[in-house]
Amino acid sequence: MEISIRKGILSELPQIKELFAGTITSVCQTDYNAEQLEAWKSSISNTERWNNLIKxxxxxxAEIDKEIVGFASxxxxxYIDxxxxxxxxxxxxxxxxxxDHLEHKSKYxxxxxxxxDVSKTAKPFFERNGFTTIARQVQVRSAVEIVNYKMQKTF
Known part of the structure; x- marks a missing residue:
């Protein structure tokens, strides 16, 4: 399985947003309730924010066989957004x-x-990569509280 990494482009936003919503729904369901997941996913309607991510x-x-299987910014x-x-x-x-690409870019x-700002679900991944928790945070989206963590790694 060959994973290739490349710059994302605006025309891929529909596929990227679908991946975002699907990942939150299925991967984060053990750490957040249905109301929190829906509030989190609601950010896909902020077209300006998503356009700005890429611009x-x-x-x-990340692609496998020309299929987008992940993204990062x-x-x-x-700041890993x-x-x-x-x-x-x-x-x-x-x-x-x-x-690894983001860290390399940052160091470069x-x-x-x-x-x-890391979800409960992603926190162990970031800890394995040398991040420490600076603060527990409560974000409010669509009047719903969602816990996440401000984390940092110093080089």
Whole structure:
């Protein structure tokens, strides 16, 4: 299975947003309730935000056989804004490959650390990659509280 990483493009947004919603629904259901999952997924309707992810951030996709199986983004050279892997391609090294690209890009840009706001589901992955928790946070989306963690890794 050959995983390729490349820059994402605007025309792929419908597929990327579908992957985002599907991943949240199936992968995060043990850590969040249905109301929280729906509130989290509702951000796909913010077209301006999604367009800006690709236009203004370092936005990459992972592909296997020309199918997008994951995506990630780096904002301002040191903030991991997005890191999602398709629900059917979990635990195959895709998140690690995406993360490694973001870390390399950050180091290449002479950043001293990486930060991310991380879900309960993703927290163990980030800990394995050397991140520590700075704070437990409660985000409110569509009047629903969603717990996540501000995490950081210093180089």
């Amino acid at each position: 203004n951030q370092y936005f990459i996709v 780096l904002d301002h050279g040191n 997005m890191l999602y892997v398709h629900k059917d391609f979990q635990r195959q090294g895709i998140a690690q490959r995406l993360y 840009s002479n950043m001293e650390s990486l930060t991310a």
